[in-house]
Amino acid sequence: MEEDTDYKIEFSSLCFVNEHVGFQGTIKGSPGDFVVIEIDEQGQLVNNAIDEPIYKINKLPELINFAKKPKLDLQNFSFEDRSSQELYTLARCSDNDQNHQSDSEKEDTVNDRTSVCEEENSDVLNSFIDEKTNENLNQFACDIKEKWKSETEFMEPSPEFSLGRIPDKSQRASLHSAIRQKFPFLITVGKNSEIVVKPNLEYKELCCLVSEEEALDFFKYLDAKKENSKFTFKPDMNKEHRKAVHHFVNKKFGNLVETKSFPEQNYNVGNPNVSITVRFREKAHKNRKRSLLDCQEKKVIYTAFTLRKENLEMFEAIGFLALKLGVIPSDFSYAGLKDKKAITYQAMVVRKVTPERLKNIEKEIEKKRMDVFNIRSVGDSLRLGQLKGNHFDIVIRNLKNQINDFTDLRERILEATDNVKNKGFVNYYGPQRFGKGRKVHTDQIGLALLKSEMVKAIKLFFTPEDLDDPVNTAKKYFLQTEDAKGTLSLMPEFKVRERALLESLHRFGMTEEGCVQAWFSFPHSMRIFYVHAYSSKIWNEAVSYRLATYGSRVVEGDLVCLDEDVDEHFPGSKVHLVTKEEESANIYAIHQVVLPVLGYNIQYPKNKVGHWYHEILSRDGLQSCRFKVPALKLNVPGCYRQILKHAHNLSYQLMGDHDTDVKMGESQVDEATLSLLISFDLDASCYATVCLREIMKHDV
Structure with missing residues (x-):
């Protein structure tokens, strides 16, 4: 692979806050040399055994078998109406018989209810619109059908027919659905209290692929939206034709329904007849009002556990677990991302899986260099940032002095670790946030997403x-x-x-x-990760500019945090703009200075650093960016990040070639065989590699 020169330039230009010489060495020589253990919000290491569940909840009913083959898409698309008033449910046509149906009967297609629905549709139309309007509506529908039969294209704009104003909302809802059920080749649109009827161009497009009868029934099925129902197109031996139908349905209605192909029973193996079945996606009814009893029966189960993985990317681990448990990857939640080339322990929660099911796959996942333990029921999922920090046990091998430094190596190690222990380190985002060693870094993808360059972002990926x-x-x-x-x-x-x-x-x-x-x-957390990567890169550049411009002095226009114990997401009310008088009086220290991480709800420093931010946004074409990507449902409010951080509970120990202790005064051990075992805790969102870089004065 080509050397990642952009990465080297970017990180070699980062500042140091300590003045010691440092030393060289190798980290992550093997996964066992880099151990990361999450620290939960109570300050406990997540690999500690737990006897009692953290959250006590009432016993939940056992879930019906969820172990179906998962889809590879990481998150179901949320359902949004094609327009706010374009689709309505005619409840009477779908619910009257539902309470008396068996489970198998509920799987039947909407076609079985056609005659009943047609009668009710006629009743609705006769009840809410006068005879003349009803006749004109029928004539309008006939004209549309005749034009299509004659293959005459509509002139722009397409013809419309107004039913007039219908003040009552419930009457409008019933009319919308009654018309669409009686005339599936028409659509209805609400304009204030007026109902306008138009040709359904999607219906005509589908008629080019399937019979008119099938198209009519399909759009009736869509409008009825009967829960647990399905619609099946006629069997088809032509694979390319089936593919075209799949594409049409998914392109037009993919947020609402999903399609699958099934061969007929007793089919010819050489040339099978295959039917396309359409079913509503599960989330289509998530906003529907349900009784309290229904909510209790369908209450989701959450199972918490600690995941140990070795030399495994986190998303690969989640994908494998999802496959074994029969869920999708977005059913997993976690507090933070963890390194690949390491042994990591982290808290996770999975939805729709009982503790018993998770325990049943323990032996299977061991083959994938994973373990799960501390398995217990909890009341909710985890969210990003829901942790206190991480504990690190790191072995640095191949220790040696910097070039042209002939001072005793042990003295250099002692000096470096003590300096960082006392003075801290510059709180940069680490290289793994941007994809160290890759041609395209995650921040480049994030910039493309912020500029709504969706195709470019895919190609970069x-x-x-x-x-x-x-x-x-x-x-x-x-x-x-x-x-x-x-x-x-x-x-x-x-x-x-x-x-x-x-x-x-x-x-x-x-x-x-x-x-x-x-x-x-x-899932949302992964989509927004790329945008955060861009914000993180700009923050790294900003802190380098701030330290190069003003050093460790706190100057007028700096932003400082007034709270000593903060995380990255503290509110803007705790941020204070330093005045000229406060600069002269040296009221604040450098460890209180914060810089904004880009977003729509932050303020910039009122000095050269603030001007620098605006210049960078202009450079990247984001001068008018609001840090919202509506198409991807991403809103980035921004936050503030301290420019300096300290490692907590830092300790270190020199090791010989066979992991034997070496005291600082000993000289009989060849320096080439020395290793350094170093342990420390870091707050959430701090990077061990950045702390080690400050200690060693060497890119790691």
Whole structure:
């Protein structure tokens, strides 16, 4: 792989706050040399055994078997109406018989209720609109059908028919659905209290793929929105034709329904008849009012556990667990991301999985260099930042002096560790936040997302490294062809994120809108990670500029935090703008100075640093950016971050070649065989590699 020169330039230009010489060494020589243990909000290491659940909850009913094959998309798309008044449910047509149906009957298609619904539709139309309007509506519908039969295209704008103003909201709702059920080739749109009827161009498009009868029934099915119902197109032997139907339904209604193909029973193996079945997505009814009893019966189970993983990317670990448990990756929540090349312990919570089910897969996941323990029921999921910090046990090997430094190595180590212990380190975001060693860093993807350049962001994500392996071969193929389906066949199964994007791109296409839908295959925490990476990069550059411009002095226009015990998300009310008088009186210390992490709800310093921020935003084309990406449902309020931090409980020990203790005064051990075992705690969002860089005065 080519050397990551951008990374080297970026991180070699970062400042140091201590003046010692430092030393050189190697970290992460093996995963066991870098151990990370999360510290929970109570200050406890998460790998400690727990006898009692942290949260006590009432016993929940056992879930019905959820162990179905999970989809590769990491998060179900949330349902949004195609327009605020375009789709309505005719409750009487779907609910009258529902209470008397068996589970198998509830799986029947909407077609079984057609005659009943048609009668009720006629009753509704006769009740709420006069005879003349009803006749005109029927004539309008006939005219639309005749134009389509004659293959006459509509002139822009397409014809409309108004039912007039209907003041009563419930009557309007019933009319919307009654018309759409009686005339599925029409759509209704609300304009204030007026109902306007138009041709359903999506219906006409579907008629080019399936019979008119099927198109009518399909749109009736969509409008009825009967829970647990399904719609099945007629069996089809033509694979390319089925693919076209899949594409149409997913492109137009992918947020509402999902499609699957099933072969007929007793089909011909050589040339099977296959039917496409359409079902509503689970989340389509999440906003529907339910009785208290229903809510209790469907209450979600949450199971907390500690995850130990070794040399495994976090999202790969979650993807594997999801596969074994029959859930999707977005059902997992966590407090923070952890390194890949390390042994890490972190708290996690999984939805819809009982503790018993999780315990049943313990032996299977051991083969993947993972363990789960401290398994117990809890009342809710975790959120990012819900931790106090992390504990690190790190071995630095191949110790040696800096070039042209002939001072005793042990003295240099003692000097360096004591300095950082007392003075702290510059609180940079670490290189792993940006994708160390990669051609394209995560902050570049984040910048593209902030500028709503969705296709560019996808292409950046799939930029290959100069490696001849299956992953990079698949990425090269995708950039050359934009063939998502073909790339899926090349992309290894363990690349969960890549495959999730490819599956969505195959469904929605490589357009701007298709790429927006593809990003929704990532959970919110992963989508916003890329935007945060851009903000983090700018913060790193800002703190370097601040220290180079003003040093360790606190000057007029600086922002300081008035609270001694803060995390990265403290409110703006605790941030104070330093006055000229306060600068002269030396009221504040450098460790109180904070800089804003970009967002829509922050203030900038009122000195040269503030001007620098605005210049950088202009450089990157974000001078008018509001740090909101509505298309991806991303809102970035921003926060403040202290420019200096301290390691807590820092201790260290020199080790010989065979991990034997070496006292500082001993000289019989060859320095080439020395290793340093160093342990410390860091607050949340602080990076051990950055702390080690300050200690060693050497990029690690």
